[in-house]
Amino acid sequence: MSVHAKRLGVLLVRDMYGDVAGDIVQDIFWHGRRTAIQISKSTKYDLKFVLKTLLILIQVGLVQWYANYYIVPYHHALRLLRFGSMMRYAEAYGPGAEKVVRLLLTYGSLEKARIPAELEPLVTKMSADYFIVSLNRVRYTPCSHIYDELERAALQSIPLKSSISEAKRQQEASASAIAAFRDVMSRHGKAPGTGSIPLVLNHDRYLIRRRSEVLTELVSLRLGEVSASVFKALLCVLEPHLIRCRSDLPDFTKVVLPTLTDGGKSVATVQEILANMSEPDKAKLKQSIYEESPSTYKGRELLLYRVSQHLEWLKRDKLKFVESLNGNLWAVDFNDLCDHVREHIYDERVQEKYGNLALRLLRVIRAKKMVDEKMLGKIALVPSSEIRSLLTDMKLASCIELQEVPRGNERNPSSTFFLWYHNPVHAYNYLLDDVYKAMENQYATLIAERKKRSVLIAKMTREDIKANPELLQPGERKELKEYKEIEQSVLVQLGRLEKLAMIFRDF
Amino acid sequence: MELSGETEQLYNEMVQKKDHLFSQDDLQNLITNKDPRQLMSAIQQLSDHDLVKIVQKGGDILYQVISREDAAKLRAMSAEESMVFRYIEASGRDGIWTKTIRAKSNLHQSVVQRCLRSLESKMYIKAVKSVKTPTRKIYMLASLQPSIELTGGPWFTDSELDQEFIDGLLNIIWLYIVSQTFPNATGDLNDILQNQQLRDPTYRGYPNIQQIHRFVKESNVATVELSEDDVKALCEVLLYDGKVDYLHDTNAYYATLESVALQQQKDAILVD
Numbered sequence: 161m162s163v164h165a166k167r168l169g170v171l172l173v174r175d176m177y178g179d180v181a182g183d184i185v186q187d188i189f190w191h192g193r194r195t196a197i198q199i200s201k202s203t204k205y206d207l208k209f210v211l212k213t214l215l216i217l218i219q220v221g222l223v224q225w226y227a228n229y230y231i232v233p234y235h236h237a238l239r240l241l242r243f244g245s246m247m248r249y250a251e252a253y254g255p256g257a258e259k260v261v262r263l264l265l266t267y268g269s270l271e272k273a274r275i276p277a278e279l280e281p282l283v284t285k286m287s288a289d290y291f292i293v294s295l296n297r298v299r300y301t302p303c304s305h306i307y308d309e310l311e312r313a314a315l316q317s318i319p320l321k322s323s324i325s326e327a328k329r330q331q332e333a334s335a336s337a338i339a340a341f342r343d344v345m346s347r348h349g350k351a352p353g354t355g356s357i358p359l360v361l362n363h364d365r366y367l368i369r370r371r372s373e374v375l376t377e378l379v380s381l382r383l384g385e386v387s388a389s390v391f392k393a394l395l396c397v398l399e400p401h402l403i404r405c406r407s408d409l410p411d412f413t414k415v416v417l418p419t420l421t422d423g424g425k426s427v428a429t430v431q432e433i434l435a436n437m438s439e440p441d442k443a444k445l446k447q448s449i450y451e452e453s454p455s456t457y458k459g460r461e462l463l464l465y466r467v468s469q470h471l472e473w474l475k476r477d478k479l480k481f482v483e484s485l486n487g488n489l490w491a492v493d494f495n496d497l498c499d500h501v502r503e504h505i506y507d508e509r510v511q512e513k514y515g516n517l518a519l520r521l522l523r524v525i526r527a528k529k530m531v532d533e534k535m536l537g538k539i540a541l542v543p544s545s546e547i548r549s550l551l552t553d554m555k556l557a558s559c560i561e562l563q564e565v566p567r568g569n570e571r572n573p574s575s576t577f578f579l580w581y582h583n584p585v586h587a588y589n590y591l592l593d594d595v596y597k598a599m600e601n602q603y604a605t606l607i608a609e610r611k612k613r614s615v616l617i618a619k620m621t622r623e624d625i626k627a628n629p630e631l632l633q634p635g636e637r638k639e640l641k642e643y644k645e646i647e648q649s650v651l652v653q654l655g656r657l658e659k660l661a662m663i664f665r666d667f
Numbered sequence: 668m669e670l671s672g673e674t675e676q677l678y679n680e681m682v683q684k685k686d687h688l689f690s691q692d693d694l695q696n697l698i699t700n701k702d703p704r705q706l707m708s709a710i711q712q713l714s715d716h717d718l719v720k721i722v723q724k725g726g727d728i729l730y731q732v733i734s735r736e737d738a739a740k741l742r743a744m745s746a747e748e749s750m751v752f753r754y755i756e757a758s759g760r761d762g763i764w765t766k767t768i769r770a771k772s773n774l775h776q777s778v779v780q781r782c783l784r785s786l787e788s789k790m791y792i793k794a795v796k797s798v799k800t801p802t803r804k805i806y807m808l809a810s811l812q813p814s815i816e817l818t819g820g821p822w823f824t825d826s827e828l829d830q831e832f833i834d835g836l837l838n839i840i841w842l843y844i845v846s847q848t849f850p851n852a853t854g855d856l857n858d859i860l861q862n863q864q865l866r867d868p869t870y871r872g873y874p875n876i877q878q879i880h881r882f883v884k885e886s887n888v889a890t891v892e893l894s895e896d897d898v899k900a901l902c903e904v905l906l907y908d909g910k911v912d913y914l915h916d917t918n919a920y921y922a923t924l925e926s927v928a929l930q931q932q933k934d935a936i937l938v939d
Contacts, residue, residue, distance in 0.1 A: 382925050384863035450850050451867040472868035478912055507909075516908065523907040541904055543828040 162589075164596035166190070169237030171603050173222065176240055180205060180213050185222065185232050193229040220268035221360070235665065239363060241599070241658050244651070246366055250291070257282050260292070261361060269295045269358035283359065290400075291365050294357040306344060311337035364404040371405055371498070371667045374659070378501060379481060383473055386441070386448035390470040391481060393436035394490060397428035405494070405667050427489045430467050434460075437467075445470075479504060498667045502588060505663055509591060510559060517542060518550050518559075522582060525560055530579040551580060558583075558590035592664045599657045606650045613643050670716065673700060674709040678718055681732035688722060688729040717741040720753070740791060747774055751782040755792050755806050760814040762795055762807035796826035821891040833901070836889060840901055841910050843882050845922040847874045856931040863924070873919035876902065 166189045174182025183203045188194045191202075196214060200207040214230060217223035221239075224231050243265050250257040260279050264270055275283055286292040314336040318329050372395040380388035434442070445466040457465045471490055474481040479500040482490050503526075511519040520540050525531055528539070533551070537544040554560045565577040610617060616636055625631055632640065670678060680697040681689060689697075695706055710730065713719040717738040722729045733741070741749050754768050769779050783806060786792045793809045798819035807813065822828055848866070849859045866872075874882070880898040883889060902920055905911045910926040913919075 381928070382923065384865065384924055386863065387865070448864060449867055450864045451870065469868055470865075473865055476868060476914075519909075520904065520907045523909075527907070537828075539900075539903070540907065541822060541828070541833050541900065543830070 162593045162596045164593055164600050165234050165238065168596055168600040168603060169232070169234050171600060171607065172240040173217075173237055175603075175607060177217070177220075177222075180209070181217060181222075184210060184213055184217070185237065188223070188230055188232045189234070193226070193231045195229050199230070220266075238661070241654060242366070245370075245655065245658075246361065249366060249369060250286070253282055253285050253289075253291070257286065260286065264292070264359065264361045269360045271358050275359075287359070289365070290362055292359050293362045295360040307337060307341050310340045310344070313337075314340065367405045367662065367666050368399055368402050370659070370662055371494075372399065374663060374667070375481070375497065375501065378479070378504065379474065382477060382479065383470075384448070386444050387470045387473055389437060389441035389444070390433060390467055391474055393433045393441075394428050394471075394482065394492065396436040397432045398426060398492060401426060402494075405498075427485055427491045429488050430464050430471070430490070433471075433490070434463055434467050494667075498663075501667070502664055503584070505660070506584075506588065506591065510554070513557075514550060514553060514559075517546070518554060521547060521550060522554070522559065525580050526582045530563060530581045532577055532579055536580065559587050561586065588664050592661060595657050595661050595664075599654060599661070602650050602654050602657070606647060606654075609643060609646050609650075613639060616640060616643070670712060670718075671709070673698060673705065674712045677706075677709050678713060678732070681719070681730075682734070685732060685734070688724065688731055690727060690729055694730065740789075744786075745782075747772075747778055748782045748785055750774070751779060752786055752791060755786075756808055758807060760807065760811050760817070762797070762805035762813065762817060764800075764803050764805050766803075768806070798823055798826050798828075801826060821889070821893055821897055832889075833904075836883070836901055837905060837908075839886070839888050840879055840883065840898070841905055841922065841926070843879065844874060844905075844911050844920050845927060847872065848922040849927070856927050856934065859924070859927050860931060866921075871917050871919075873914060873917065873921045875917065875919045879920070 166186075170182055170186040170189060173185045183205070184199055187199050187202050191198070194202075196207060196210050199205075199214075200210045203210065205213075214223055214225075218225060222232060222236055224233065224236075246265065247258040247261045250261040256279055260275065260282055263275065272280075272283065283292060287294075311333055314333040315329065317336075318324070318332055320329075324332075372392070375395065376388050376392045379391045437445075442463055445463055449466060449469050453462055453465055471482055471484070475484055479497065480493070481497060482492055485491055507519055507522065510522055517540075521536060521542070524536055524539050528535075531539070533544055533547065536542075536551075537547055540547070551560065555562060560580050560582050563579045563581060565579060566572070567575045567577065616639055619625055619632070619636070620640070629637075677694065677698050681687075681694075691706070694710070695701060695703070698706060698709065700706075710719065714721070718733050718735070720731050720733055722731055741752065744752060750772050751768055751774070754771055755763055757763075765779060765783065768774075768783075769776055772779065774782075783792070787794065787806075790809050792806050795805050795807055795813045795817060797803060797805050797817045799816070805817070818826065819828070822833055824832065845856075845859070849862075849864070850866075876895055876899050879902065880893070880895045883893055883898055902911065905920070906913055908926075909923065911920045911922050914921065
């Protein structure tokens with residue numbers, strides 16, 4: 161885990177939940193996992209005070225309790241950054257939906273009864289879409305705890321008899337507990353929240369939406385708007401059946417994350433895709449291919465033919481957006497596709513930072529796996545003198561690595577092959593670290609700017625000023641305007657960086 | 668010094684096949700007197716006049732004729748100069764490194780340098796640069812053109828990679844592929860971005876290497892002769908740049924919409 165990600169997480173928690181929460185999270189971050197006593201000792205806060213704060217942090221989903229210690233999954237802390245964009249996303253459900261999201265983000269989880277009555281239809285709508293899910297006990301209790309509890313209950317239900325040995329009793333209890341555990345795990349999450357069950361926001365659903373957005377943008381860039389609308393429609397068909405973006409998350413995260421039922425369909429027919437397209441998009445479909453369609457195709461048949469043609473293009477593209485299963489069924493291999501997307505986005509960053517030539521060199525290295533400088537220059541048609549400095553710069557940013565292969569037993573540089581290669585995992589982690597560093601700096605700037613104008617910001621919270629901003633002095637108005645501009649630019653920048661982090665971390 | 672009648676006849680016959688390497692049997696057939704002693708005497712006479720040179724190929728000894736002008740040149744040279752000249756001549760279009768001349772001839776460095784200076788001033792030899800070993804001084808006959816290994820092929824001008832030439836060719840090939848990919852492109856990239864019309868996925872008219880090579884040849888954009896492999900190398904670079912994509916089923920290339928948008932952005936910046 162990146163140091164900058166930790167620092168950013170602490171900054172966010174401190175800014176939103178205060179210094180005590182910040183200190184506790186920092187202590188847990190720095191030590192990996194901590195008991196309440198350890199936290200109390202190192203932070204010098206009273207144990208009761210620490211426990212109370214931990215309880216609140218558990219409620220809002222920042223801290224997890226595991227056996228007798230506490231941990232902070234760093235991506236949970238970094239989620240605080242996306243509160244704004246989550247509220248923006250909720251707007252699609254209708255006016256007032258952002259209020260529901262704000263409530264749930266503030267309190268972590270909320271019983272349905274405590275949500276204002278006028279917002280209930282929205283909650284139902286969002287629940288049906290799995291944007292809000294019910295939080296039952298299974299979801300926030302570690303698997304091992306649930307199993308232990310079930311085993312203990314099973315053991316108690318088997319009476320102590322002289323005819324049954326203790327080993328046999330244990331064995332029976334285990335078998336019974338395993339069956340009960342499987343049952344509990346398969347049932348959880350099926351019903352969207354109703355009644356007094358607490359509701360939480362489904363961050364996975366949000367991530368799936370963001371991923372779809374990024375993928376559609378990329379299709380638009382590579383194949384045009386019409387192909388993008390076809391791909392968007394395909395994703396609309398697939399989305400309700402997706403649980404989460406990545407399946408390689410650690411177990412403790414899986415238990416806590418509210419999830420949908422697994423085993424959903426992951427393919428779509430051309431007819432379904434067409435049905436999910438808007439009328440303006442359908443109108444664009446007809447003229448989107450240069451060649452005329454066969455004269456027999458008219459009306460809906462023509463549209464289906466055009467959708468198939470765009471799907472073929474999506475399949476043919478270098479990034480392999482879709483795959484065809486048996487002609488009419490279309491699927492998306494999200495793991496492969498996201499790997500390609502990460503590669504593509506990384507290439508864009510390299511191009512922005514080091515120029516076109518660096519991108520060419522990187523792609524040659526990636527295609528040839530390992531290549532020496534001379535061969536690199538020959539393939540990329542660039543003089544060796546020009547590429548050496550570029551390669552060194554790229555090496556410093558972990559974009560490429562250098563492998564030394566001695567020709568003989570001697571470790572003489574003159575008789576050694578120097579082969580360049582690209583290690584995507586290393587390169588992406590380095591980039592992610594840079595992104596966290598930039599985010600940390602941006603957020604620290606925002607906090608510093610806010611601190612500088614703390615008196616003015618406090619004044620802005622006054623009811624009379626809210627009602628009549630004209631009460632502010634001209635100098636204050638100017639300062640406020642300056643602050644708003646800084647805040648806006650920092651937030652835009654943070655949004656962009658967060659999107660980049662999501663692509664490399666969450667998708 | 669004049670040659671005898673038999674020797675003159677043999678020399679004239681040999682000159683007919685200038686670059687041919689003659690074995691003793693070949694020479695025997697060229698003269699009317701089949702006596703081997705007579706032949707040896709004629710070869711000795713030609714060798715004394717520097718009109719023939721002895722070449723060892725495999726285990727055989729072969730003879731190569733030298734023109735009278737070249738023989739006159741050789742006779743005018745000192746023994747060391749002649750030796751150095753012969754090594755340079757033997758190296759052909761690949762040239763020879765000064766260090767190799769020194770090792771082969773066993774002459775002192777200063778002697779070799781003096782000979783090279785003298786031969787160069789008489790315009791018999793020339794120094795060339797090798798793209799592979801730019802620091803080495805390589806000599807070859809003044810009348811010869813350096814080999815591709817030495818010059819680096821069509822991408823090199825004066826032993827330097829001609830980046831402008833390559834970039835120009837890349838751009839021309841890319842524009843050709845764009846024109847073949849987007850039928851509605853009327854010279855303006857904006858048209859492509861506005862129309863955003865794709866070809867039918869079954870379309871087979873995208874240009875392949877042969878077509879692109881033909882286009883480059885016919886448009887006379889390159890001053891040097893480019894082979895299909897050279898054009899393929901350029902297309903590979905376009906592929907790495909993300910400007911074109913490759914269709915495996917038809918071995919053809921098509922331009923990407925992304926590259927058109929990027930080029931259009933660049934053009935807009937230049938206009939601004």
